[in-house]
Amino acid sequence: MIQIGIVGCGVIGNRLADAIADHERYELAAACDLDAERVEALAADHGTDSTATTTDHEALVETDGLDAVYVGVPPLAHREVVADALAAGNHVICEKPIAADAATGRELAALEAETDRVTAVNLPFRYTPGFVRLREAVAAGEVGDPRRVELRFRFPQWPREWQDVAWLESREQGGPLREVGTHFLFGVQELFGPIETVSADVGYSGPDAYEDDVVGSFRAGGVRGTVDLLCDHDGDEENAITVVGDDASLSLTEWYRLIRDRGREGETTLVDERGDTVAALLTEFASAVDGDGGDLVSFAEATRVQEVLDAVHASEGDRVRPGTDGDSGDGDASRA
Numbered sequence: 155m156i157q158i159g160i161v162g163c164g165v166i167g168n169r170l171a172d173a174i175a176d177h178e179r180y181e182l183a184a185a186c187d188l189d190a191e192r193v194e195a196l197a198a199d200h201g202t203d204s205t206a207t208t209t210d211h212e213a214l215v216e217t218d219g220l221d222a223v224y225v226g227v228p229p230l231a232h233r234e235v236v237a238d239a240l241a242a243g244n245h246v247i248c249e250k251p252i253a254a255d256a257a258t259g260r261e262l263a264a265l266e267a268e269t270d271r272v273t274a275v276n277l278p279f280r281y282t283p284g285f286v287r288l289r290e291a292v293a294a295g296e297v298g299d300p301r302r303v304e305l306r307f308r309f310p311q312w313p314r315e316w317q318d319v320a321w322l323e324s325r326e327q328g329g330p331l332r333e334v335g336t337h338f339l340f341g342v343q344e345l346f347g348p349i350e351t352v353s354a355d356v357g358y359s360g361p362d363a364y365e366d367d368v369v370g371s372f373r374a375g376g377v378r379g380t381v382d383l384l385c386d387h388d389g390d391e392e393n394a395i396t397v398v399g400d401d402a403s404l405s406l407t408e409w410y411r412l413i414r415d416r417g418r419e420g421e422t423t424l425v426d427e428r429g430d431t432v433a434a435l436l437t438e439f440a441s442a443v444d445g446d447g448g449d450l451v452s453f454a455e456a457t458r459v460q461e462v463l464d465a466v467h468a469s470e471g472d473r474v475r476p477g478t479d480g481d482s483g484d485g486d487a488s489r490a
Contacts, residue, residue, distance in 0.1 A: 156440060157219050159184035159244075161211045161235050162226030163196040164319065166249060170224050171200035173432040179440040183221075186214040211235050215242040221443070222247065222272075228319075229254040229327040236262055245272040245443055247435070251336045252456035254327040256464045256477065259457030266453040272442040274450035277459075278431035279341045281438075281449075284412035287425050288397065288404050292345055297399025300377050303345065305338045307383040308392040312364060322364070329364035330385060331463055338395050340451070340459045341406075345397065346375035348458055352465040353473045354381065370466060381466070 158180050160167050167187070174180045184206040187193035197205045208214050215223055215238050222245040225235045232253050239246050252259040252275055266273045279285040292300060309330055313322040322328040343349060354370025366385035371378065396405040396416070404424075405416040412425035435450075442448025461477035468474055 155179065155181045156221045156443060157181055157183035157217075158222040158224060159186065159206075159214045159217060159220050160196070160224045160226060161186045161214060161239075162224075162228075162249070163187035163189070163192045164226065165316065167224070167226040168196055168200070169432060170226065171196055173430075173436055175200050177433060177436050177440075180436060183219065184208070184214045184217045186211050212238055215239045215244055220244055222439070225249060228321045229332065230321075233258050233261060237265060240265055240269050240271055240273075243271070245439070247274050247276060247439060248453070248456075249276050250340075250456060251332050251463070252453055252460055254332070256457055256461040259453070259460045263453040263457050272439060272448070272450070273453055274435065274439055274442075274448075275453060275456040276432075276435060277337060277340045277451045277456060278435065279337055279344065280451055281429065281431040281434035282406075282410055283427045283429040284406050284410045284425040285341060285344075287412050288395075288406055289344055291404055291424075292397055292399075296402065297397055297404055298401030300346070300397055300399050302396075302398040303342055303374070303377055303379040304394075304396040304398065305335070305342070305379065305381045305383075306392060306394045306396070307334060307338075307381075308387070308389055309334075309383075309385040310387055310389055310391060312359075312366065312385040314391070323359075325358065325362050325364060330383060331365055331368065331466060334393060335381070335383070335463065336459055338393070339462050340456070341395050342372075342374050342379060343455075343458060346377050349374045349379075349462045349476060351473050351475055352462060352469055353471065354466045354469040355471050356467060356469070359386065365467070368466065370469070372462070 156179055174182050182201045182205050185193050185197050186208050190209050193207045197207045223239040225248045349372050352372045356365050357367035359366040368383040370381040394407045405413045410428045414422045438448040465474040465476040
């Protein structure tokens with residue numbers, strides 16, 4: 155059994171605890187949250203009599219017999235908790251995004267490169283049946299020559315009603331691009347490789363507050379893409395990625411449903427299965443811990459996504475190259 159501890163007992167931490175309880179390879183050995191009542195509640199609901207609880211992550215990572223740590227705290231705290239967990243000899247699963255900014259992500263990727271511990275970032279499109287089918291279909295030429303990849307986001311309310319945490323409203327570590335866009339930009343790079351250039355016009359809901367209006371474009375692997383995001387409006391929530399080819403289009407909607415030629419005559423649903431992506435992540439992570447490979451999203455891959463997010467915010471309508479290849483020496487992105 156892999157003895158795992160959870161740092162961060164919010165909504166996502168509880169989902170992870172559910173999956174751990176159902177997985178034959180794991181046992182919840184410890185839990186940590188700054189809110190003592192919340193950590194006690196998670197341990198009572200998902201743990202065992204021997205599950206240790208604490209409000210200090212440094213105590214958790216030193217728990218006797220601990221093998222792995224899941225880091226489910228807000229992005230600004232990722233660097234400290236991940237570094238302490240690795241220093242204590244634990245394997246690490248980090249919640250997305252890898253960090254609040256790409257510079258910190260690169261620090262974590264460097265730590266990853268220096269350790270023999272297994273590390274992963276929870277970016278579930280790697281295991282989502284509909285996205286896996288989309289990736290395979292595009293690679294097999296089922297849409298013909300890809301001409302566009304379109305990302306569309308609509309949030310009538312941000313943060314969403316079930317996200318009862320103030321940090322999601324901040325520009326520093328919150329906002330819909332980090333919280334949701336990370337998944338879809340990762341998806342673009344799974345489909346077409348690294349995003350090479352970005353140009354975006356970003357509006358914000360207030361000083362130091364989250365982005366609520368984004369219109370942008372990018373290029374990845376020779377394919378042009380668009381980003382269209384709007385918050386705080388009348389309507390339904392929508393998150394979608396569409397690949398438009400010269401023969402057909404494929405759209406992943408509602409996080410899992412894959413549709414061919416959406417909105418057109420002959421529209422066909424190809425995949426209507428959510429899949430259990432957390433269980434898949436835990437299974438792949440256990441394989442890696444056993445030395446049997448494991449299909450995991452690395453810190454370096456997740457950092458490349460964060461470099462794109464940083465470039466979107468830095469663009470101000472200009473074309474920007476994400477990441478260090480275009481770095482002018484004092485930032486994560488430079489004008490192209």
